[in-house]
Amino acid sequence: MDSASLEQLLQKSPALLWQGRKASTQKQGIASGFPALDRLLPSAGWPLACITEISTMQCGAGELRLLMPAIAKLTQQALYVVWIAPPFIPYAPSLSAYGIDLRYLIILDSIDNEQDQYWSMEKLLPCKQCGMVLMWPHSYHDKHIRRLQLAAEKGNSLAILYPRNRQQHSSASLRLLIQATAINQLQITILKARGVLHARTTTLSVQL
Amino acid sequence: MTNLAQQTQLLLTTEKNTDTAPAYQPLWMCIHFPLLSAHSLGLTQKQKQPFIIFQRKSQTVHYACPAAQQLGIETGMPLSQAYLFCETMIAYPRNKRKEKSLIQSLALWAKQFSPHVSVKYENALLLEIRASLNLFDNIYQLEKRIRNGLQVKAYPISIASSPIPIGSYLLARKANNIITETRHSLHAELGKLDLADFLIDQNNQDKLSNLGITTGHELFRLPVADLSRRLGKEFHTYLNTLLGIQHEPVNCIKDKLSFYDFYDFSNDEQDFELILRHMYQLVDQLLHFLIRNDLSCSSLSFTFSASNKASSTLIVNTSSSTRDKQIWYNLIREKLNAKKLSQNNVYGIQLNVSHFQHHNYQNQSLLHHNKSEQSENWQHAIDQITARLGPNAICMLEAKEDHRPEFSYRKTPYNKQQHKPYLTHKHTYRPLWLLAKPIAISRQDYVPSKNINIERIEDGWWDKQAIRRDYYIAKAENNDLLWMYVDLKNNHQHFLHGYFA
Numbered sequence: 001m002d003s004a005s006l007e008q009l010l011q012k013s014p015a016l017l018w019q020g021r022k023a024s025t026q027k028q029g030i031a032s033g034f035p036a037l038d039r040l041l042p043s044a045g046w047p048l049a050c051i052t053e054i055s056t057m058q059c060g061a062g063e064l065r066l067l068m069p070a071i072a073k074l075t076q077q078a079l080y081v082v083w084i085a086p087p088f089i090p091y092a093p094s095l096s097a098y099g100i101d102l103r104y105l106i107i108l109d110s111i112d113n114e115q116d117q118y119w120s121m122e123k124l125l126p127c128k129q130c131g132m133v134l135m136w137p138h139s140y141h142d143k144h145i146r147r148l149q150l151a152a153e154k155g156n157s158l159a160i161l162y163p164r165n166r167q168q169h170s171s172a173s174l175r176l177l178i179q180a181t182a183i184n185q186l187q188i189t190i191l192k193a194r195g196v197l198h199a200r201t202t203t204l205s206v207q208l
Numbered sequence: 209m210t211n212l213a214q215q216t217q218l219l220l221t222t223e224k225n226t227d228t229a230p231a232y233q234p235l236w237m238c239i240h241f242p243l244l245s246a247h248s249l250g251l252t253q254k255q256k257q258p259f260i261i262f263q264r265k266s267q268t269v270h271y272a273c274p275a276a277q278q279l280g281i282e283t284g285m286p287l288s289q290a291y292l293f294c295e296t297m298i299a300y301p302r303n304k305r306k307e308k309s310l311i312q313s314l315a316l317w318a319k320q321f322s323p324h325v326s327v328k329y330e331n332a333l334l335l336e337i338r339a340s341l342n343l344f345d346n347i348y349q350l351e352k353r354i355r356n357g358l359q360v361k362a363y364p365i366s367i368a369s370s371p372i373p374i375g376s377y378l379l380a381r382k383a384n385n386i387i388t389e390t391r392h393s394l395h396a397e398l399g400k401l402d403l404a405d406f407l408i409d410q411n412n413q414d415k416l417s418n419l420g421i422t423t424g425h426e427l428f429r430l431p432v433a434d435l436s437r438r439l440g441k442e443f444h445t446y447l448n449t450l451l452g453i454q455h456e457p458v459n460c461i462k463d464k465l466s467f468y469d470f471y472d473f474s475n476d477e478q479d480f481e482l483i484l485r486h487m488y489q490l491v492d493q494l495l496h497f498l499i500r501n502d503l504s505c506s507s508l509s510f511t512f513s514a515s516n517k518a519s520s521t522l523i524v525n526t527s528s529s530t531r532d533k534q535i536w537y538n539l540i541r542e543k544l545n546a547k548k549l550s551q552n553n554v555y556g557i558q559l560n561v562s563h564f565q566h567h568n569y570q571n572q573s574l575l576h577h578n579k580s581e582q583s584e585n586w587q588h589a590i591d592q593i594t595a596r597l598g599p600n601a602i603c604m605l606e607a608k609e610d611h612r613p614e615f616s617y618r619k620t621p622y623n624k625q626q627h628k629p630y631l632t633h634k635h636t637y638r639p640l641w642l643l644a645k646p647i648a649i650s651r652q653d654y655v656p657s658k659n660i661n662i663e664r665i666e667d668g669w670w671d672k673q674a675i676r677r678d679y680y681i682a683k684a685e686n687n688d689l690l691w692m693y694v695d696l697k698n699n700h701q702h703f704l705h706g707y708f709a
Contacts, residue, residue, distance in 0.1 A: 004382065056688070058686055058687075058688045058708040059641065059709060060641075060684070060688035060689045060690055060707035060708050060709055061687070061688060061706065061708065061709070062689070063709055064479035064640045064641070064709035065640065065708070065709065068245060068640075071468065073392070077581065080586065083614040086641075087619070087641070088562070088641035088642060088644070088707065089639055089641065089643070089644055090212065090605060090615070090640065090642075091617060091638060091639055091706065092605040092606060092607040092608075092616070092618075093607045093616050093617060093638055094638035094639060095605065095607075095638050095640065096607045097638065102604065102605050102606060102607060106595070106602060106603075106604060106605065107602075107603050107619070108597075108601055108602055108603075109603060110597075110598075110600055110601055111597055111601060115425040116596065116597060119596070120593050120601075121327075123592055123593060124477075124589050124593075125590045126526070126585070126589075127585045127586045127589050128585060128586070129585070129586035130589075139430070140412060164355055179687075180686070180687035180689070181687060182687060183683055183687070183689065185687075195404055207362075
């Protein structure tokens with residue numbers, strides 16, 4: 001096989017062939033709206049068809065503001081964004097002010113059973129009309145993550161987990177740790193990302 | 209002087225000699241349900257203990273099960289006499305209302321074979337099938353379909369077909385599987401019946417017996433004028449109708465388009481998978497009905513009945529009408545799971561659908577998945593979640609023009625056809641998380657390190673829910689950004705109302 005045909009094969013089916021760190025840089029992503037963060041992420045944005053885990057020790061660190069530009073972009077493209085079991089009431093005027101089209105924001109907040117929460121996420125992720133699903137689980141196992149990973153791959157959608165209790169280990173493709181260092185200042189540490197060998201940290205300015 | 213047989217022959221000859229194109233000749237199929245009264249009460253012949261069904265008014269036996277018949281109990285016997293034959297038999301009063309309800313439901317089911325279905329005669333259905341013969345190839349195929357359909361439901365039946373409705377009914381009551389497509393052959397078959405098999409009142413039956421008449425052949429040989437004089441004009445009309453000399457009016461059920469099908473288990477069932485399988489079979493029947501009528505539907509109504517007369521209903525809805533089998537299967541499974549049916553016994557399942565829409569055909573792209581296909585996937589996922597978690601599980605948010613934070617948003621049920629204008633509120637400092645109930649903060653426990661942008665919200669005097677608050681953003685020790693306020697109406701108490709997440 002000559003190099004031209006090998007290159008052709010790699011371009012044709014990148015997911016089927018492991019390509020080391022190069023593969024992850026070729027992955028599709030949605031721009032986060034923060035150039036510094038995009039430069040840090042292997043997919044140059046929030047990775048599609050992957051599970052992203054965002055850990056934070058607080059409720060008001062800015063963990064949601066980080067996603068607002070991406071959510072606004074998706075809803076404006078008529079793609080649904082679903083929030084499963086949010087810990088508090090998502091405040092509609094504020095969301096609207098961030099540019100989110102509320103007609104494409106769905107809330108599943110009356111599901112007490114965690115199995116049902118995972119089941120719902122798994123059902124929604126493969127839908128082509130679903131752009132992003134966010135969930136706030138109390139706990140999870142690798143089995144859950146693997147199932148969600150397959151569902152996200154099927155729909156090429158964004159799956160975000162905000163674990164309420166920080167997990168030591170997780171098979172999520174991308175793991176971020178967020179800490180507020182000052183007002184409107186976030187320190188983001190990439191704990192794990194495909195194609196990234198060492199933890200990377202950046203500090204972002206996230207306006208209210 | 210002519211007799212009835214000669215009159216019939218004359219009529220047939222006239223029909224043959226007519227030069228004009230043959231008129232539409234109706235063909236009536238009668239399906240007789242001999243055990244309808246027992247089935248309406250949920251009784252089957254498999255029951256070991258002898259039982260009878262009695263007429264409440266006359267206190268006579270209406271139906272005796274085979275075990276009771278073996279003991280000598282017969283239909284028409286006084287109830288007290290029946291007890292002499294078997295003291296331990298169970299006697300159920302006949303319930304005509306239930307019988308009527310059952311035969312009506314069977315009539316709805318039979319509408320898949322003919323649009324003209326009548327319940328004119330007791331325990332029987334009349335179907336005008338001449339026009340249906342082309343659809344089902346021939347009468348034998350049609351009869352086979354009907355028998356198979358009712359066999360699944362464990363209903364013993366007898367079927368007869370003839371050009372005269374009452375002729376079909378009399379033949380079906382007496383014998384099984386008789387097809388007489390001409391009046392002549394019907395006449396011959398009716399002649400074989402005993403006098404008691406005709407629907408003749410007891411008085412006239414006695415008079416004919418006294419004349420030595422015992423069969424149909426003997427009856428038809430009698431002179432018409434003589435019969436009219438002796439037995440009255442009504443009897444004469446009855447015989448004319450029976451032989452097709454006089455037209456018999458039949459009222460067919462003319463309800464709006466609906467689908468009904470059911471399945472009865474022989475015992476109370478608790479097995480989830482078995483119940484589900486039979487529900488799927490009912491859905492399959494529905495889908496055949498939908499395809500035949502070029503329709504789709506968005507709501508199925510299942511009724512589960514138990515032998516202890518308790519019944520429950522399961523409604524399965526989709527947000528858009530469909531006839532996709534897999535979508536219905538998934539929704540039914542989720543809904544049945546959520547219903548926790550295992551706590552109850554199920555004796556029978558009924559499926560009723562009364563609202564339909566014309567099926568919406570969509571052009572399929574050969575190369576790419578189109579938008580409507582994507583939309584269908586999304587709707588199906590939403591329908592599944594609704595089926596499993598209930599209709600209130602999914603909601604949307606709406607921003608409202610109100611300064612009070614508690615009243616400036618609203619949760620609305622999910623509606624795919626929401627056409628609200630896209631609102632952009634320019635509230636610069638509003639948190640993303642709002643607490644359902646503000647938390648009182650004691651100044652000793654919590655001291656915000658920095659206060660910025662104090663905003664007074666004073667509103668709601670018109671609806672007796674007035675507030676007077678000074679909102680401010682506070683930074684906690686761990687750098688969390690909090691949305692807090694001082695309640696000016698409540699002793700200047702500080703409250704936490706949201707997080708700038």
